[in-house]
Amino acid sequence: MNVNTREKIIAVASDLFYEQGFEATSFLHVASRLGISKGNLYHHFKSKDALLNAVVGFRLSETANMLQHWEGASTGPQERIKHYINIVIQNWDKIRVFGCPVGTLSNELVKRDPENKDAQKVFALFRVWLRQQFTEIGESDKADEYAMRVLSWSQGVAVLGSAFGDFIYVKREVTAMCIWIDELHRSDTANSANERNN
Amino acid sequence: MNVNTREKIIAVASDLFYEQGFEATSFLHVASRLGISKGNLYHHFKSKDALLNAVVGFRLSETANMLQHWEGASTGPQERIKHYINIVIQNWDKIRVFGCPVGTLSNELVKRDPENKDAQKVFALFRVWLRQQFTEIGESDKADEYAMRVLSWSQGVAVLGSAFGDFIYVKREVTAMCIWIDELHRSDTANSANERNN
DNA sequence: AACACAATAGGACGGTCGTCCTATTTTATA
DNA sequence: TATAAAATAGGACGACCGTCCTATTGTGTT
Numbered sequence: 001m002n003v004n005t006r007e008k009i010i011a012v013a014s015d016l017f018y019e020q021g022f023e024a025t026s027f028l029h030v031a032s033r034l035g036i037s038k039g040n041l042y043h044h045f046k047s048k049d050a051l052l053n054a055v056v057g058f059r060l061s062e063t064a065n066m067l068q069h070w071e072g073a074s075t076g077p078q079e080r081i082k083h084y085i086n087i088v089i090q091n092w093d094k095i096r097v098f099g100c101p102v103g104t105l106s107n108e109l110v111k112r113d114p115e116n117k118d119a120q121k122v123f124a125l126f127r128v129w130l131r132q133q134f135t136e137i138g139e140s141d142k143a144d145e146y147a148m149r150v151l152s153w154s155q156g157v158a159v160l161g162s163a164f165g166d167f168i169y170v171k172r173e174v175t176a177m178c179i180w181i182d183e184l185h186r187s188d189t190a191n192s193a194n195e196r197n198n
Numbered sequence: 199m200n201v202n203t204r205e206k207i208i209a210v211a212s213d214l215f216y217e218q219g220f221e222a223t224s225f226l227h228v229a230s231r232l233g234i235s236k237g238n239l240y241h242h243f244k245s246k247d248a249l250l251n252a253v254v255g256f257r258l259s260e261t262a263n264m265l266q267h268w269e270g271a272s273t274g275p276q277e278r279i280k281h282y283i284n285i286v287i288q289n290w291d292k293i294r295v296f297g298c299p300v301g302t303l304s305n306e307l308v309k310r311d312p313e314n315k316d317a318q319k320v321f322a323l324f325r326v327w328l329r330q331q332f333t334e335i336g337e338s339d340k341a342d343e344y345a346m347r348v349l350s351w352s353q354g355v356a357v358l359g360s361a362f363g364d365f366i367y368v369k370r371e372v373t374a375m376c377i378w379i380d381e382l383h384r385s386d387t388a389n390s391a392n393e394r395n396n
Numbered sequence: 397a398a399c400a401c402a403a404t405a406g407g408a409c410g411g412t413c414g415t416c417c418t419a420t421t422t423t424a425t426a
Numbered sequence: 427t428a429t430a431a432a433a434t435a436g437g438a439c440g441a442c443c444g445t446c447c448t449a450t451t452g453t454g455t456t
Contacts, residue, residue, distance in 0.1 A: 002403065021309055026443060037405045041448090046401090048444065069391030077240050097312045099305045106296045106361045107305060112218055116296045120361040148367060159357070160350045163304045165316040169346060200423095200433065224413060230411065235435045237417090274442090 003094070006044050006054075010033060014055045018094075022052060031090045056118050058068055059101075067129045077133035078185050081150065085177045086129065088158050088170055092198055096165055100158035102126075126151060137185060154189050204242050204252075206232060211252045213335070216292075217300045220306050249335045254316050257299075261320055275331035276383050278348050280349065282328065282373045287370055298356035303336075324349060335383060345372055351375055358377060 012033050016025040031041045031092065045051040074080045088095055098104065102122045108118035130147035139146055154177070161170040210231050212224040225246070227238045243249040260332045272278045287378035288291055296302065307317035337344055352375070359368040 005403080019309070021221065023219065024309075027445090028442080029386070033331045035226070039406065039445095041443070046445090095350050098309055103361075104305045104309075104356050105304045106357065108219070109221075110360050111217070111296055111302075116361070123358065123361050125408045148358060149371075152358045152371065153351065155353070156350030156352070156354030159301050159304065159353045160321065160346060163301075163321050165312070172343070173347075173350065205432080225415090226412080236414095236433045239437065242416090333418070 002044075004166060005040075009041060009044055009051070010054045010058045013051055014058055015091050017052075017055055017105060018047065020100050022105065053118070056121060059122055060125060063125050067125070069076055072093070077136040078181050081130060081181050082178050084126065084150065085154060085174055085181070088154055092161075092167060092170065095158050096162055096167070101157060101164045103155050123151060134184075139184060150177070200242075204236075207234075207239060207242055208252045208256045209247070211249055212256055215250075215253055216301060217296050218337070220303065236298050251316070254319060257320055258323060261323050265323070275334040276379050278330065279331050279379050280376050282324065282348065283352060283372055283379070286352055286359065286370055290359075290365060290368060294360055294365070297360045298353060301353050301356060321349060332382075337382060348375070 003042055009030060013025070014032050016033065020029070027038050027041050030051075031038045032045075045179075070080045070083045074083065088100075094101075106119040106123065109116055114191065127144070127147050130150050133144045134140075134143035134146045153173070157170055157173045161167070207228060211223070211228050214227055214231065218227070225236050225239055227356050228249075229236045232239075241251065268278045268281045272281065286298075292299075304317040304321065307314055325342070328348050329341045332338075332341035332344045351371070355371045356369055359365070359371075
């Protein structure tokens with residue numbers, strides 16, 4: 001296998017699945033954007049489902065790399081959570097037009113097969129990582145609940161922001177989310193101070 | 199035009215667009231579920247886009263009827279907002295499998311044409327109605343912000359709940375949303391009491 | 397240099413799609 | 427009842443789909 005070509009195919013397919021949706025993207029779309037033939041593409045992936053699996057794996061490793069990068073560069077768990085929250089602003093140009101890449105693909109995959117676990121994999125990766133950040137803040141009891149709230153809040157903002165094309169609204173909600181994170185931190189340090197005084 | 203047949207077509211198309219997505223639903227699917235011919239369907243709708251427009255209009259009027267029904271039966275704006283919040287529980291069996299009908303169609307339409315306003319129409323209807331409820335509560339300054347927050351929170355819960363197939367999580371978030379509404383109400387009546395005492 | 401195999405191109409295949417066309421049946425009106 | 431219009435059925439059409447097959451080119455190993 002020519003790994004280089006294979007990886008190019010996966011990257012282009014990931015983009016097209018995001019921009020057009022999985023169903024609406026054909027082998028010919030992927031091949032022609034790469035300047036290769038449909039037969040060549042089929043040599044690397046024996047079915048469209050195989051290509052989808054590769055794209056999901058590609059997105060998982062991309063996401064894992066991003067999370068790992070945040071681990072190294074950030075000063076604390078609050079800052080790391082804010083990195084996630086700010087994605088919707090960083091990628092606004094694409095989210096406005098195509099929605100959230102994770103949520104829209106999840107929607108499509110769940111409709112294809114409600115039992116398929118691929119739909120939740122990237123969400124699950126973010127969930128575990130966010131849960132860890134909230135645990136480090138000191139919210140271990142509610143870490144998973146808060147992780148899910150960050151996920152759903154961001155997801156909702158992406159959907160509504162895209163539907164209305166309203167960047168002002170998106171920025172306002174991102175600010176509100178960051179304030180919520182800061183308040184969690186403050187009440188936590190306050191509790192810690194109280195505990196220390198007892 | 200046979201209005202009866204036309205309305206049956208729209209209702210079935212709305213269901214199929216929800217269950218399979220717009221792109222994945224063909225004229226043959228709609229016709230065969232109704233037991234009519236493809237040619238007959240094309241007699242009533244001269245293109246797939248015309249059918250889509252009719253479905254969007256149908257959903258708008260259905261939504262308007264639901265909102266109007268809540269106006270008559272509920273005791274106050276808080277109860278009416280909670281009616282909206284509880285939709286995700288009422289319709290969980292379908293939302294788990296197919297996601298939110300408004301959000302998933304919006305995603306698809308925005309990808310087809312980012313400038314198309316149909317994608318936001320049902321959201322906009324809920325938005326105006328929710329804004330009115332928050333205004334009646336006494337939160338006129340933040341009525342639109344709160345309306346959008348209810349929309350996005352619910353939307354996020356629908357997406358994540360569907361992705362993970364987790365009804366426990368959905369119920370927990372619905373409870374949290376209702377508590378938030380109650381707290382808004384309490385702080386409002388508290389403010390009113392303070393104002394009366396001054 | 398000879399050879400095995402990966403990589404690539406190009407097209408055939410059966411199927412489905414949206415659209416359109418033409419008959420036939422039903423319905424409403426004069 | 428006669429007739430025009432609406433409703434319905436059924437299929438033709440070109441296009442595109444995922445899949446598969448074959449032939450050709452490139453590449454690395456013996």
